[in-house]
Structure formats: structure tokens, C-alpha cells
Amino acid sequence: MRKDLPYPHPTSAAVTTVMKANRRADTRPELVVRSLLHRRGLRFRKDLVIEVADTRPRVDIVFPKHRVAVFIDGCFWHQCPEHGHRPRVNLGYWDKKLTRTVERDARTTAALQEAGWDVLRIWEHVPPEEAAYLIEAAIAERSSLNR
Numbered sequence: 283m284r285k286d287l288p289y290p291h292p293t294s295a296a297v298t299t300v301m302k303a304n305r306r307a308d309t310r311p312e313l314v315v316r317s318l319l320h321r322r323g324l325r326f327r328k329d330l331v332i333e334v335a336d337t338r339p340r341v342d343i344v345f346p347k348h349r350v351a352v353f354i355d356g357c358f359w360h361q362c363p364e365h366g367h368r369p370r371v372n373l374g375y376w377d378k379k380l381t382r383t384v385e386r387d388a389r390t391t392a393a394l395q396e397a398g399w400d401v402l403r404i405w406e407h408v409p410p411e412e413a414a415y416l417i418e419a420a421i422a423e424r425s426s427l428n429r
């Protein structure tokens with residue numbers, strides 16, 4: 283947030299929460315998570331296509347050496363339990379489309395795991411700091427296993 287811009291001072295915790303949520307919607311969560319990881323000294327590939335079994339998923343954040351694959355899943359498209367509502371308009375269309383996405387996610391996760399990957403699916407609503415922490419923990423665990 284730029285300090286030189288006029289900014290309405292939040293009057294309560296609730297207002298702050300809403301404003302934070304709005305700000306988050308303007309910044310793609312995976313970009314924020316990536317820059318946090320970078321700052322922690324973690325090196326990774328982004329938007330990498332991994333060929334496993336008969337699928338070729340594009341993975342948001344990949345640590346090839348540790349075989350850790352991270353997806354930052356959008357709440358709507360991947361139907362998070364908290365925000366994954368189904369639109370009322372064209373219900374049939376959306377139902378089919380969203381159900382297909384969720385099923386494909388499950389197949390992708392299973393295929394990667396069978397190929398020895400540790401798969402993290404993190405909802406976009408998870409605070410980026412927490413997401414970065416989860417990813418770092420997964421890397422640390424993999425590192426200790428490989429020792």
C-alpha cells in the first residue's frame with residue numbers, strides 16, 4: 283500500500299478484513315506466494331508442465347529436485363468448500379464444467395502422487411504467508427527424507 287495516497291482509515295477489524303480481501307482479489311495469489319518463496323531463498327519453476335501417466339498438468343509452482351508440485355487453486359474454478367458456489371444462471375452448464383474440473387484435479391493429484399510427487403493444493407483464499415510456510419515445510423520434509 284502506498285503511504286502517499288489518501289487512504290480511508292479502517293474503523294474496525296471487520297472493515298480491515300474486507301479491505302484486505304478486496305486487495306487480495308487484485309493481486310493474483312500465486313504471484314504473491316511466488317515472491318514470498320523467492321524472498322525465502324527457495325528456487326522453483328513456475329507454470330511447468332509435468333508429464334505423468336496420461337496427463338500433462340500445468341503446475342503453478344514446481345520444485346523438481348524435491349519433487350514437490352504446488353497448485354494454487356482458485357476458489358470458484360476448483361470449488362473450495364467456503365467460496366465454491368455454483369452459479370444459478372446456466373446451472374446445467376456450470377455444474378458439468380465445475381464437476382469436470384474437480385474430477386480432473388483429483389486425477390491429476392493421484393497421477394502425480396503415483397509418480398512420486400508430493401502434491402500441495404492450496405486454496406487461493408489461504409493467506410500467502412501461510413501458503414509459503416506450508417510449501418517451505420513440505421520442501422524441508424522432502425529434504426530430510428532424501429538424506
Ligand SMILES: [Zn+2]
Pocket residue numbers: 357362363364365366405406407
Ligand atoms: Zn475459498
